[in-house]
Each structure stands twice: as structure tokens, then as C-alpha cells.
Amino acid sequence: MTATLIWILVALIAIGVYLSWTAGRLDRLHVRIDATRAALDAQLLRRASVAQELATSGVLDPAASIVLYEAAHAARQAEEEQREVAESELSQALRAVFADPQQVEAVREAPGGEAAARELTEAVRRVPMARRFHNDAVGAARRLREHRKVRWFRLAGHAPFPLAFEMDDEPPTALVDRAA
Secondary structure (H helix, E strand, O other): OHHHHHHHHHHHHHHHHHHHHHHHHHHHHHHHHHHHHHHHHHHHHHHHHHHHHHHOOOOOOHHHHHHHHHHHHHHHHOOHHHHHHHHHHHHHHHHHHOOOHHHHHHHHHOOOHHHHHHHHHHHHHHHHHHHHHHHHHHHHHHHHHOOHHHHHOOOOOOOOOOOOOOOOOOOOHHHHHHHO
């Protein structure tokens, strides 16, 4: 009788340790999601700031400046629910403004333009990487949260279900081709 109770106690302790380990893993994934989201937000803000600065520099023609400034301003001011759309529109505006390699050359030839073009190139190249890191973390947490043991024992607590950040982040080819 005591041997059976000991084995039951050992099994319960093993299950408890396993569930605790799983809950800790899920918590670490949620922390990773928060960190990658902060990095993504920083890269998106940097891209919008650089685009807005370039639009107000007087280097671009007036129509391109207005298009780029409005898209960058909308991306910076967007509410969380509209952020993906606003950032996608900024990507489209950047592709429209810098579709022609001659536009990039005109920016580079202006005083201070080389640094501005380099900063914009770095910003548009970092956004897809930051978004990929964030979405990978979200995918890992979602896969773990879909397991029965996580749902049955409510190991996720009250944490909201993680959502991926989906946006158009294709950089302008004229900027990327020049940098490569």
C-alpha cells in the first residue's frame, strides 16, 4: 500500500515539475515576444522618422515629398489597430518615391544626402528582419499554446493570444540594389 502511494506521489511530482517547466517556457516565449515587438516598434519608428526627415529636407520634388511625408506621419501617428495598414502604406510610398534609381542618386548628390540615403537604406532593410524575428516568436508561442496540456491546465494564465505583425515590408529596389 505504501509503495503504491509513493509511486503515485512520484508521478504527481513529475507531472507538476513538467507542467511548471512548460509554464516557464511559455512565460519566456511571452517575454521574447514583448522584446521582439519593442525592437520591431523601434525599427518602424526609425524608418518613419528617417522618411519624414528626408521628405522635409527639400531634396525630393514637392509631390514625392508630400506623399512620403503623409505616409510617414500616418505611420507614426497610427493607432495600434491601424498600425499594420499605415506601415504598409509607408512601404508602398517608399517604393513609389524611390522606384527610379535616378531619384536615389539625386538624394545622394544633395548636401547631406549620402548619409540620409544610407540611413534610409539601413532602416528599410532592418524592418523585415525585425518583423521576421517577432513573427517567429509569435509562432513558437502559438504552437505551444495550442497543446492540450497548456489549455487544460491554463498554463498561459491571462496573457492575450499572441498575434503576428503582418505588413508589406518590401524595400524599394533602387535603395536595396545600390546598397548591395
